[in-house]
Every structure is written in structure tokens, then in C-alpha cells.
Amino acid sequence: MAFPTPRDPTNGSEATQVPAGLAELLRAQLTAVADQVEEEVRRQVPEYAQPPDGPYGRNLRAGVVQALTLFVDHIADPRDDGESIAATYYALGRGVAREGRSLDVLQSALRVGGMHAWRCMGRTAETLGLDSTVVAALGELAFQTVHEVAEAAAAGYSEGQLRSTDELERRRRRLLELLLGTGPVAPEAVRKLAHGARWTVPRHVAVVVLAGAPDQREADRPLASSGALVDMESRPPRMLVPDPDGSGRWAGRSFTLALRGRPAAIGPTVPLDEAAQSLRWATRALGLMGRGILPRQDVVRCADHLSTLLLHADEPLLGQLGARALAPLETVSTGQRARLSETLLAWLLSGSNVPDVAARLHVHPQTVRYRLRQLEKLFGDALHDPDARLEMILALRAESTHPRPD
Numbered sequence: 001m002a003f004p005t006p007r008d009p010t011n012g013s014e015a016t017q018v019p020a021g022l023a024e025l026l027r028a029q030l031t032a033v034a035d036q037v038e039e040e041v042r043r044q045v046p047e048y049a050q051p052p053d054g055p056y057g058r059n060l061r062a063g064v065v066q067a068l069t070l071f072v073d074h075i076a077d078p079r080d081d082g083e084s085i086a087a088t089y090y091a092l093g094r095g096v097a098r099e100g101r102s103l104d105v106l107q108s109a110l111r112v113g114g115m116h117a118w119r120c121m122g123r124t125a126e127t128l129g130l131d132s133t134v135v136a137a138l139g140e141l142a143f144q145t146v147h148e149v150a151e152a153a154a155a156g157y158s159e160g161q162l163r164s165t166d167e168l169e170r171r172r173r174r175l176l177e178l179l180l181g182t183g184p185v186a187p188e189a190v191r192k193l194a195h196g197a198r199w200t201v202p203r204h205v206a207v208v209v210l211a212g213a214p215d216q217r218e219a220d221r222p223l224a225s226s227g228a229l230v231d232m233e234s235r236p237p238r239m240l241v242p243d244p245d246g247s248g249r250w251a252g253r254s255f256t257l258a259l260r261g262r263p264a265a266i267g268p269t270v271p272l273d274e275a276a277q278s279l280r281w282a283t284r285a286l287g288l289m290g291r292g293i294l295p296r297q298d299v300v301r302c303a304d305h306l307s308t309l310l311l312h313a314d315e316p317l318l319g320q321l322g323a324r325a326l327a328p329l330e331t332v333s334t335g336q337r338a339r340l341s342e343t344l345l346a347w348l349l350s351g352s353n354v355p356d357v358a359a360r361l362h363v364h365p366q367t368v369r370y371r372l373r374q375l376e377k378l379f380g381d382a383l384h385d386p387d388a389r390l391e392m393i394l395a396l397r398a399e400s401t402h403p404r405p406d
Helices: 022-028 030-044 057-076 083-098 103-127 132-179 187-196 254-258 272-290 306-311 315-325 327-331 334-349 354-361 365-384 386-401
Strands: 204-210 229-231 238-242 264-266 299-301
Touching: 022 030, 022 057, 022 103, 030 057, 030 103, 057 083, 057 103, 057 132, 083 103, 083 132, 103 132, 132 187, 132 229, 132 238, 132 272, 204 272, 238 272, 264 272, 272 299, 272 306, 306 386, 315 327, 315 386, 327 334, 327 365, 334 354, 334 365, 334 386, 354 365, 365 386
Parallel strands: 264 299
Antiparallel strands: 204 238, 204 264, 229 238
16 A cells, blocks of 8 residues: 655755643643544535534544644654654545545535644634744644645555455455345345445346457447446347336437447347346347348347247247248248248238239239149148148248358
8 A cells, every 4th residue: 555655844954943731731632622523524525514423424533633643743753754644544545446436525624624723723822922933833724734634645545446346346346246146036135145246236137249240449439328237248248228218228329339239139128137037139130130030230139039039948949840831842942942931921921812922022912823833732731721821931931041051
């Protein structure tokens, strides 16, 4: 740990002579002055007006006493560097940063406390009838003391911010791992981790998975939406976005731009304790994007492709279904199969309406009737069986999104 070491109060010049015994006289008044300074800080700095057991109040008394002690020690021995007290304020500043509080509040308390402490002790100096040069030297020493402890607190705050950021990231990753894990999620564990990670627990979430990049540069890191939990180290990288539907996060191109060009899949919006399900579907959608089954565009939303996701949820089973439902097409040539498959799917989806099929395929109705006669010979009564027709639609739909290899 490195914190500023207080400077020699004489600053290299001849020290002003302070009457012997002044330090001990002021030390005897230290408790009474500390009471007054503490009261003044509570009066002028709103954050310190909170209950004494709060985050601000707990350290106020100790901080006041430490600063006053440093001032009196400087009077007693100008050569004392006050290192232990500087270390105390360094630790205080670091703690303020780790708790996510503002350094400005602490600095305000130091200024208010320093001014009031000097007024209290200055009255003692005047009562003693000290020479004006001595009083001026004591005033300079008082403000130097405030500067020293403020500088130590600022240095500690800077280090605390750095460490706090790292620690906050670790806590958020742990929270994300818990929410996206395979086991049940205990609400109390979520609340506890969320509190430590400074994350407001939402009712609903959606998980976004991103295509990996060969070079994970910081410049390519997505600009996370407010409150999002991000893990760029996982494979694939992922983000958990709170209350995605209520905030308009997916509207326009703002979210796409925030991803900095990375292809991504957005899982369904689900209750918080089902976040792993959103991750599962988003991961599946990203895989289907890579295979060309879903559009290879910037962002794919699972909510827009539920039937395709359902269709490919169990591809071995889908393969079995296709092999059985479309077995008659195995007897024709590859080119003929493509034409007949296209016609059959259009016919099944159009309610067996020949003119509609012709319009959809941009062919003459007679061409459609010719192909349908071929299909009647291949499939027979199955073309009119509801269960068989449903299986044909599923198999042909899957085949149309992922064509058979030649």
C-alpha cells in the first residue's frame, strides 16, 4: 500500500516557536472539540446526518479524532510524519470507494470539520494570548493537516475504485453463473449475491448470446445495456438483460449498434428463475444462424422464430420424421424431388387450392395439377390423412430451411 506521507510542517524554513505545553493543553480538549466538530459535520453535510450506525456515521467519530490527533501531534513534534493516521485515512478513502459512495461527501466533511476544529482551537490560542505569528502558524498547520488527510483519503479512494471495479465484475460473474446454472435457483442466494454486486433484481430477463470473435479486443466489447450482466469469457459470450420488454431495449437499431457489429441471438423473455431456458434457446438460435437455418443478420430474436426453433429442437428425431413422412420422394430424381417438394408444401399450406399454389410458385395451374397427379401416385391416401399431412408439413418445412445435400 502506498499513501501520501505528510510533509514537514516547517516546509524547510525556520519553525515558528510554539509555547511549551500547548500541545498537551489542546490534547486535553480533544474530546470536547471532537464532539463539536462531529455535530457541525452532521449539521452541514446531509449524508452524515443519518443514524450513527449507517455507512457514513460509523467512521465519522474515528475520522474526526484521528485528524485532530494528527494536528496536535504536529504541534508537539513537527518532525512526526503522522504516517499511521495518513494510513487510516487512506483506508477510509478505500472503504468509501468499495462501498460505492462518493469521495466528494468525505472531502466535504473534511473541509467542514477542519474549519470548525480550527475555530475551536483558535479560540484557545487567543485565550492564551499567543502572538499573531504563532496563531497564523497554527492556522497554516491546521489547514495542512486537512490537506494531508484529504490527500491520503483521495489516494485510498483511487485504489479502492480500481479494486472495487474488479471485485464488482467478479461478483457479477458469480451472480450470472448462478442465474444461468443448471440447478434450481434459490431466491435468497440471488438476493444476497445481487446486493453484493449492486444489481437490482428484476422480475423478467432475456439472455443474449454473441458470436465469438477470434480477437477479443476491448474495443469490440459490447456496450452493455443498463443493468446487464455480461460474461465475455464464456463460450459463447453472453449477456443477461433485465426487464427487456418493458424498457424498449430491442426497439430500433440502438441495441444492434451497442453490440458493435457482433451477430447475436436474443433468447425469449422469461421469469428470472428461468434464465437458463432463455440461454438455451438463444444458444440454439445462434447455432442455427451459423448453419444458415436462421437469417445470418446482426440480431435474431427467438420470439420471431419459435416454430423453427421448435422444429430443430431434436434434429435426430426430426430426421426420423422426415425419412418416414417423405419416403415416397426417395424414388424420384434429385431435380424432380425439389419441384415436387416445393409443390407439395405449397399445396398443404394453401388448403389444397390449386390457383393459390400456382400464384405462390409463379407457375401455370396446369403445371401444378400435373405435379399433384405425380404426388397422388407417390403418396396415395396419405395426402388426405390429417396426421400424415401434419408430418409432411413439418418435414418439408425443415427441408426448406435446410436443404438436403445433393
